[in-house]
Amino acid sequence: MKLRWLVLLIFFALLTPAQAEVVSKIAAVVNNEIITTHQLDLKLAEALASRAQGQIIPQEQMAELRRQFLDQLIEEELVQQKIKALNLTASEDEIEAAINDIQRQNQLTREQLIDALKSQGLPFERYREKMREQILRFKLIGREVQSKVDVIDQDVRDYFNAHLDDYRQHPLIELDQLRIPLPDKASPSQIASARKEAEQALLKLRNGASLETVIAETKGATGGSPGSFKEQELSPQIRDALAGKQAGEFSEVVESPAGLMIFQIVRQVPGSLRNFDDVKLEIRQLLAEQDREERFKTWTRELRKEAYIDIRI
Numbered sequence: 176m177k178l179r180w181l182v183l184l185i186f187f188a189l190l191t192p193a194q195a196e197v198v199s200k201i202a203a204v205v206n207n208e209i210i211t212t213h214q215l216d217l218k219l220a221e222a223l224a225s226r227a228q229g230q231i232i233p234q235e236q237m238a239e240l241r242r243q244f245l246d247q248l249i250e251e252e253l254v255q256q257k258i259k260a261l262n263l264t265a266s267e268d269e270i271e272a273a274i275n276d277i278q279r280q281n282q283l284t285r286e287q288l289i290d291a292l293k294s295q296g297l298p299f300e301r302y303r304e305k306m307r308e309q310i311l312r313f314k315l316i317g318r319e320v321q322s323k324v325d326v327i328d329q330d331v332r333d334y335f336n337a338h339l340d341d342y343r344q345h346p347l348i349e350l351d352q353l354r355i356p357l358p359d360k361a362s363p364s365q366i367a368s369a370r371k372e373a374e375q376a377l378l379k380l381r382n383g384a385s386l387e388t389v390i391a392e393t394k395g396a397t398g399g400s401p402g403s404f405k406e407q408e409l410s411p412q413i414r415d416a417l418a419g420k421q422a423g424e425f426s427e428v429v430e431s432p433a434g435l436m437i438f439q440i441v442r443q444v445p446g447s448l449r450n451f452d453d454v455k456l457e458i459r460q461l462l463a464e465q466d467r468e469e470r471f472k473t474w475t476r477e478l479r480k481e482a483y484i485d486i487r488i
Contacts, residue, residue, distance in 0.1 A: 199214075200212045200488070202488050203245060203487060203488075204484070204485040205252045205482060205483075205484055206256060208252055210248050214248060215241065215488075218248060219241060241488075245486070249479070250479070253478050257478065258312075258314075263311050263318070265311050269310055270303055270307055270310065274303070316471050319474055325466070326459050326463050331458045332451070334458050334461075335451055335455070339448060343446035345405040345406070347403045347444040348403065348404055349402070349403040349442045350400065350438050350439065351398065351400050351441050352399065352400070353376060353389060353397075353398045353437045354396065355372055355373050355395055355396050355435040355436075356397070357369055357435065370428065372396075372435075376396065379392070380425050380437065380439070403444065412429050412431065413429055417440060420440050422441065422443055423441075426438040
């Protein structure tokens with residue numbers, strides 16, 4: 176479970192007595208239970224509060240959304256009925272452990288978590304109920320489909336081979352540089368003069384002169400290799416200046432606190448591939464989760480076929 180819990184849909188505030196007279200009809204009958212149009216409207220409002228963000232939704236699209244969310248409510252009702260039939264429960268200790276786990280993963284105190292939920296319009300007690308529902312769903316999945324989940328070694332190997340780029344280390348860029356220093360509190364004229372020197376040096380480099388030669392010929396210039404870097408370790412200005420450049424090519428002139436810089440890409444080292452033995456458990460868990468979710472969807476479709484469902488809107 177991840178921070179996605181913190182972005183649960185915004186819920187309606189509790190209705191005041193004056194607002195409580197809601198006209199509610201039966202939207203659907205699911206076995207012996209009903210789903211009301213009021214429940215459907217709440218579900219739709221929650222989603223629109225998160226998705227629409229003030230956009231006007233065409234009437235045809237709104238009708239389709241209502242059908243989709245009614246289907247979701249029917250599925251949720253069937254799942255809840257199955258949970259009750261199996262006498263599955265989620266204890267307060269289990270809920271508290273799950274919330275503590277979320278706090279630990281996201282480095283949040285309880286107060287920070289409550290504030291984050293409040294900013295999303297979600298009371299903490301409602302969040303706890305959502306957590307209870309999720310734990311019960313996990314238990315139901317475990318009982319109904321977990322035993323059927325089967326990930327063989329060949330599946331893991333095939334996934335690794337098909338997604339090699341996902342398991343590479345970050346590539347490295349080895350750089351060389353020419354630097355023209357600027358005095359502290361350089362005046363506009365000093366900066367302009369240094370930039371002219373830098374542009375002339377860049378022209379020589381792009382015409383084939385060696386970096387060492389240009390450094391020697393440029394007044395006050397220094398150079399040398401700053402080393403190899405992952406792309407994200409470079410400043411945005413340097414990343415932009417090197418964008419699209421290949422090994423041997425030079426950047427545009429970059430202005431920095433250290434002076435005016437010209438960078439050359441000496442070589443680009445592709446990220447090394449992580450060892451299969453180091454990632455196979457991670458892949459197995461991923462494939463098991465995908466298999467589990469797909470089997471649960473199939474199980475709920477079968478549950479729906481066996482149920483009495485009467486849609487009345």
